[in-house]
Amino acid sequence: MAERLKTAKRLKQYMTEYYIDAKTARSNNKKVGWITSGGPVEFLIAMDIIPVYPENHGAMVGATHQGGMLCEFAERRGFSRDVCSYARSDIGGLLSDDPSKKGPIGGLPLPDMLVCCNNICGTVMKWYETVSRYLDVPLYIIDTPVIHQFPIPDEVVDYVAEQFKGYVKFLEEVMGTRLDMDRLMEVSIIANENVEIWNRVLRKCAKKPAPMTAFDAFTHMAPIVTLRGTKGVTEYYEALIEELDERIEKGMGAVDNERFRLLWDNIPVWHKMRALSNYFAERDAALVADTYTNAWATTNINAEEEDDIFRAYAKAYTPIYLNIGIDSMLDTVERLASIFNVDGLVLHSNRSCKPYSIGQYDIARRYHEDTGKPSVIIEGDMTDERTWSEAQVMTRLDAFMEMLEANQA
Amino acid sequence: MEIRGMDMKKYIEGIGKPAIAYMCTYMPEELVLASSLHPVRIIPEEKGTDRSSAFLQAYVCPVGKGMLNWGMDSLPRNLKGVVVPHSCDTIQKLSDIWRINHISGLHYDLVLPVDFTKQYAKDYTMKILEKLLEALGDVGKAATDESLRQAISLMNKVRQRIRSLNRKTMGARQFFEISISAMVMDKEEFLDYTEDIPLLETQGKPVIAVGNMMYDMDVFEMFDNVGLNIVDDDICPGTRYFEEDVDEDLPPLEAIATRIMKRPICPTKHAHTYREDYILGKVRKSSARGVVFLYQKFCEPHLFDYPHIKDALDKENIPSLFIEIEPSGGVSQQTYTRLEAFNEMLEN
Numbered sequence: 001m002a003e004r005l006k007t008a009k010r011l012k013q014y015m016t017e018y019y020i021d022a023k024t025a026r027s028n029n030k031k032v033g034w035i036t037s038g039g040p041v042e043f044l045i046a047m048d049i050i051p052v053y054p055e056n057h058g059a060m061v062g063a064t065h066q067g068g069m070l071c072e073f074a075e076r077r078g079f080s081r082d083v084c085s086y087a088r089s090d091i092g093g094l095l096s097d098d099p100s101k102k103g104p105i106g107g108l109p110l111p112d113m114l115v116c117c118n119n120i121c122g123t124v125m126k127w128y129e130t131v132s133r134y135l136d137v138p139l140y141i142i143d144t145p146v147i148h149q150f151p152i153p154d155e156v157v158d159y160v161a162e163q164f165k166g167y168v169k170f171l172e173e174v175m176g177t178r179l180d181m182d183r184l185m186e187v188s189i190i191a192n193e194n195v196e197i198w199n200r201v202l203r204k205c206a207k208k209p210a211p212m213t214a215f216d217a218f219t220h221m222a223p224i225v226t227l228r229g230t231k232g233v234t235e236y237y238e239a240l241i242e243e244l245d246e247r248i249e250k251g252m253g254a255v256d257n258e259r260f261r262l263l264w265d266n267i268p269v270w271h272k273m274r275a276l277s278n279y280f281a282e283r284d285a286a287l288v289a290d291t292y293t294n295a296w297a298t299t300n301i302n303a304e305e306e307d308d309i310f311r312a313y314a315k316a317y318t319p320i321y322l323n324i325g326i327d328s329m330l331d332t333v334e335r336l337a338s339i340f341n342v343d344g345l346v347l348h349s350n351r352s353c354k355p356y357s358i359g360q361y362d363i364a365r366r367y368h369e370d371t372g373k374p375s376v377i378i379e380g381d382m383t384d385e386r387t388w389s390e391a392q393v394m395t396r397l398d399a400f401m402e403m404l405e406a407n408q409a
Numbered sequence: 410m411e412i413r414g415m416d417m418k419k420y421i422e423g424i425g426k427p428a429i430a431y432m433c434t435y436m437p438e439e440l441v442l443a444s445s446l447h448p449v450r451i452i453p454e455e456k457g458t459d460r461s462s463a464f465l466q467a468y469v470c471p472v473g474k475g476m477l478n479w480g481m482d483s484l485p486r487n488l489k490g491v492v493v494p495h496s497c498d499t500i501q502k503l504s505d506i507w508r509i510n511h512i513s514g515l516h517y518d519l520v521l522p523v524d525f526t527k528q529y530a531k532d533y534t535m536k537i538l539e540k541l542l543e544a545l546g547d548v549g550k551a552a553t554d555e556s557l558r559q560a561i562s563l564m565n566k567v568r569q570r571i572r573s574l575n576r577k578t579m580g581a582r583q584f585f586e587i588s589i590s591a592m593v594m595d596k597e598e599f600l601d602y603t604e605d606i607p608l609l610e611t612q613g614k615p616v617i618a619v620g621n622m623m624y625d626m627d628v629f630e631m632f633d634n635v636g637l638n639i640v641d642d643d644i645c646p647g648t649r650y651f652e653e654d655v656d657e658d659l660p661p662l663e664a665i666a667t668r669i670m671k672r673p674i675c676p677t678k679h680a681h682t683y684r685e686d687y688i689l690g691k692v693r694k695s696s697a698r699g700v701v702f703l704y705q706k707f708c709e710p711h712l713f714d715y716p717h718i719k720d721a722l723d724k725e726n727i728p729s730l731f732i733e734i735e736p737s738g739g740v741s742q743q744t745y746t747r748l749e750a751f752n753e754m755l756e757n
Contacts, residue, residue, distance in 0.1 A: 077716050078715055078716030078719055078720075079712070079713070079715075079716055080712040080715070082468070082706070082707050082708075082709060082712055083709055083712050083713060084709065087713075118523060121498050122497055122498045122501075122523075122677055122709075122710065123498065123709060123713075125523060125679055126676070126709070126710055126713035126714070127713070129679065129681060129713075130713065130717070132681075133681070133682070133717065141523065141524055141679050143522055143523045143524060143530075143679075145495070145520035145522075146495060146501050146518070146520050148501075148504065148505060148508070148518045148520075149518075153540075155533055155536040155537060155540075156520075156533075158529075158532075158533070159522070159529060159530070159532075159533035162527075162529035163529070166527070325505045325508070325509075326502065326505035326506065326509060327505065327508075327509050349466055351466075351468050354468075354469070354498045354499055354502065354709070355498045355501065355502060357466060358465060358466065358469060358498075358499060358502035358503070358506075359502050359505060359506060360466075361463060361464050361465070361466075362464065362506060362509060362510070379466070
């Protein structure tokens, strides 16, 4: 396996600084807003509010194998194990009264406000309601109706745009200051640049051999999710692209002898990142693309083209990957599979994420019908390591890899 | 469950009128009736082959699986389509699976707002109701102001009829058989059928049921057998279906939108502390001795609300019991024993 990307060190530094800023917000007279991963963070950035992502924290919790421990705090309070593990571990961390058991960074900086956009699931609304109740902080919900079929109906754009106006009012009330609309426009343009360069990062893996894998992308996605709308994101990804270009020039792949190119679907199994990465690498398979990180590579806010910036935001934030029909999701999968020239799909059926997982059987079936290529569905959970069945997953993956070998022979 | 002694699908065929199926109590049946169509809630069957597992994971709730099985089995010949009011994430995805596998004719997603307190949510709701009405008109007949008003009046009578039943003295099984029948039967026939229906009297301790879509009559019969009367509820086949009438003095679409926003709010909507206040209010009003949480497995929106409602009940010293119906359905001996123990614990 190739060496780790050198930029990873810079990423660590970058994210550490971000978390230090967030953790010391109060002493610096700054406010913290918790926001869902698909939420319109640009408004927070424009108002100088530090955005914090409980889902990003959930990923860290999973990666450090603390999911089960934190979930248990929530379970003791009555939250079922059938509730999303991001939510459970986050709520568990809030309920834990043991400072050493609040998560990998000692718990998230507490919020002054909560912003929940349900374009990724209905779960986040229930989760944020719970946090709002436990911490007694104001909550704003942006409701983005599911776009089962395109085009986006006008009444949906009107409805969501109205909520963006309400969002501004909410933030202004919490902050006691007005939003500078010019600043919002500026941040929107930067966010588009961020998205565009993140897309360029991911597209580097269309090269064979791919200079990085989806496992790298899962790590390096942190800035586009958490700091979108700031110039530092573009600068960081420029450095990453430089390193990826060097690898491409040298013909150096992330997997030494890349023979199979695969596409990953769903949120990663955070607590099995290393094991799965090694598993595929040992079998000369590179996960060259994924639907998860790609979701942050497509949102374009046409703020300059639209007469009304709120309508531009409504159009950008409503039809995101998890808020569209299964057939539209399949179109994305097949488009990515074609761009990245993959040999098959690995679909993580994630107990904690129904909007991502339900429909995967149809996606796998139709992908096979359309391309003749195979898929494997493995069952797991993004954060709660207690649900993982090693033997079952490995049996399925082994059979899948054998099929790929046979197809190549 | 049978309707008047008949298999449900056969009953629907027997109505003769073109029918439209739906998946949630947020469905405005008035629009279907006004379009000369017959609205029918999909009630999963307790028998038959499980075809859903080729489409849905094991961790999908039995309601979602049951509805898909209903669709994949032979459909009533007069079924012309399905309307899916968007409630939870599972129903949202189930709708897509239904649509892309071409299970029935018209496929309509009614994506309602999650927060009913805002004026723009009402404006949006009225707009999508108008579009649904147009789509239904293409399948049946174009609705008129008069047909809408007649449908509203008819549905109000149906709701009032169910509300008029004295739940303090009747068994849960019979009550929910009646309320579910209202979701399937021809509405006029339902009113005739229930006009003088003999009610089977029971003398159980009063409790309230809180939960989701429950359609297995064995579950309700368990309450009757144990000696508990469900005198009020917050469940899909109960008050969420029949509480709150449509205002007959308002313009029809506005009136229907208003009812959607005022009716009991389900956990898939944004309601902060509404649900525990609402349930506590029901306990006080009905003098119930306790609350039974009655959940189909894997229902995340309800599972999120449970700890909060439980906390609120505990603070008021109101006993409660958590029952989860396993995907295999039916009532296990363990569940039965737990309900018996709960009954014994309640004060007489």
